[in-house]
Amino acid sequence: MEQALNSESKAASALAIKLHEVNKWYGDFHVLKNINLDVQSGERIVICGPSGSGKSTVIRCINRLEEHQRGDIIVDGIELSNDIKNIDRVRREVGMVFQHFNLFPHLTVLENCCLAPMWVRKIPRKEAEATAMEYLERVKIPQQAHKYPGQLSGGQQQRVAIARSLCMKPRIMLLDEPTSALDPEMIKEVLDTMVELAETGMTMLCVTHEMGFAKTVADSVVFMDGGEIIETNTPEAFFNHPQHERTKLFLSQILAH
């Protein structure tokens, strides 16, 4: 029954993100080489790879924090071009969580969460605050709502950042190494939040080195190196039977430590 439901929803689901032959250069440096990636709605994808492999750049291109020079990026049916209207539409549908949280330090947690809904979606303050409290409950820090980010621990700040993104009711979430800047004892609370988020059926694209998260949550794992996608596979196949030499080397390095 569940299987049937699942496959039915999969079949009905549209393409959430499509990257076609995406190329990008920083000056002379060719950071992204012919990236092709299709993400179905509701799919959860983990991108991993050594540092400098272009994995952050890929997801930053999806909400146009970086510009790609060649190829097509289509997000939720909207093609990213220089048209500022399209960029704004995409950013409204796509939430992003950063490695360094990037909360607004001069605003309280609640104000951080209400800012974009009130100014971008033009939702009245009362309603925005109610939604914000709902999401702060979901990430289990409603009692911190009136504190400033500087008064919270790293893990709490990252959970606020996740709640802040969710307050915009995005259809797609991009997570750029969300646990890399955290102290070890705080990684779990953020990972738990991410797992819960995945269970809601959110389309997620996550750059991370947390292989445990990839194994439990991801529908597929993308391995990048040198600006290219080297291997894409289900987590089960990716970890147990890596195909490419570079994948094997990468896995041996991160799993050995």
Added chain:
Amino acid sequence: MAIITQNASPDLPPPSSDIGLKGWLKQNLFSNALNSAITIMLLIALLAMLIPLVRWAFIDADWLGTTREDCTSGGACWVFVSVHFNQFMYGLYPATEYWRINLAGFILVLTLLALMIRGVPGKKYITLFALLIFPIIVFYLFAGGRFGLEPVETSLWGGLSLTLVLAIVGIVASLPLGILLALGRRSDMPIVRAVCVAFIEIWRGVPLITVLFMASVMLPLFLPEGMNFDKLIRALVGIVLFQSAYMAEVIRGGLQAIPKGQYEAAQALGLSYWQSMYKVILPQALKLVIPGIVNTFISLFKDTTLVMIIGLFDLLGIIQAAFSNPDWLGYSIEGYAFAALVFWIFCFGMSRYSQSVERKLNTGY
């Protein structure tokens, strides 16, 4: 050998010689023999200077009277200031119309208090009033010519009221202009950036005196026949444009200190450029450069004295004019001391207020 602490050690108070007044004196003034000697020597030198000053300014001073004959005791003759007081405040403004300036000053004080005291409701409306309606009220009160008020030419304006007009207009107009210039200088649009860079560099590159001279002497030569702006307006425009260039550079310093992640987070949430500047970047950047902004305000306030070279009598100008009053020759020290005191009160007030704003905005990052 393993060390295991069984019971937590209790917190003990610090030694009594390290706290309180005694501790402070020991730490700061008498920490060793050399420092003690320096402290005592400086104390003696300070007293040697302060005692004559206090005697001149207060003990031996003459406070009451109407003519110079009342100054007999050899100290400061404050009668000079009290006799000219109205002139120092209002310049050559007709005495029967002083109430208009007083009323404007009264509204100004009320508005400022309402804005500065925490917990006053409706700050948004008070700010709008202060920025939009108040200047119109002040203009008609000062200049007259409408609503049955007798017209008063700007050449009669003067004294502290003129200084405040110049300083407040300068401050209120140069801050937003400076913000726009700073944003423009960091813009991605090459033409906007070039215009802003050129504006800032040109205005910063010339002395304010030159600007005022140009505005007062040269501008009329270039303007078509019959077209002439009021001298005060020309001076005001000169001051505002000049100071906004400085303000822009101060604010740019703050903008550069904001991490790239703040811009990216605002963008990623879908905020437009102006929204992210207004709600995210500027509140943080301006807070960082409050000391620099207030520094510019204070120097602007004092630079208003330069308008005397184009024939406007601000506070300092009108005091200097009083020196040449044949009945009161030889009292320039009292005049300058009074000018210094008035300027110091305003500048110190701005400085203290800025510190309290900084404390209020501190959210611990």
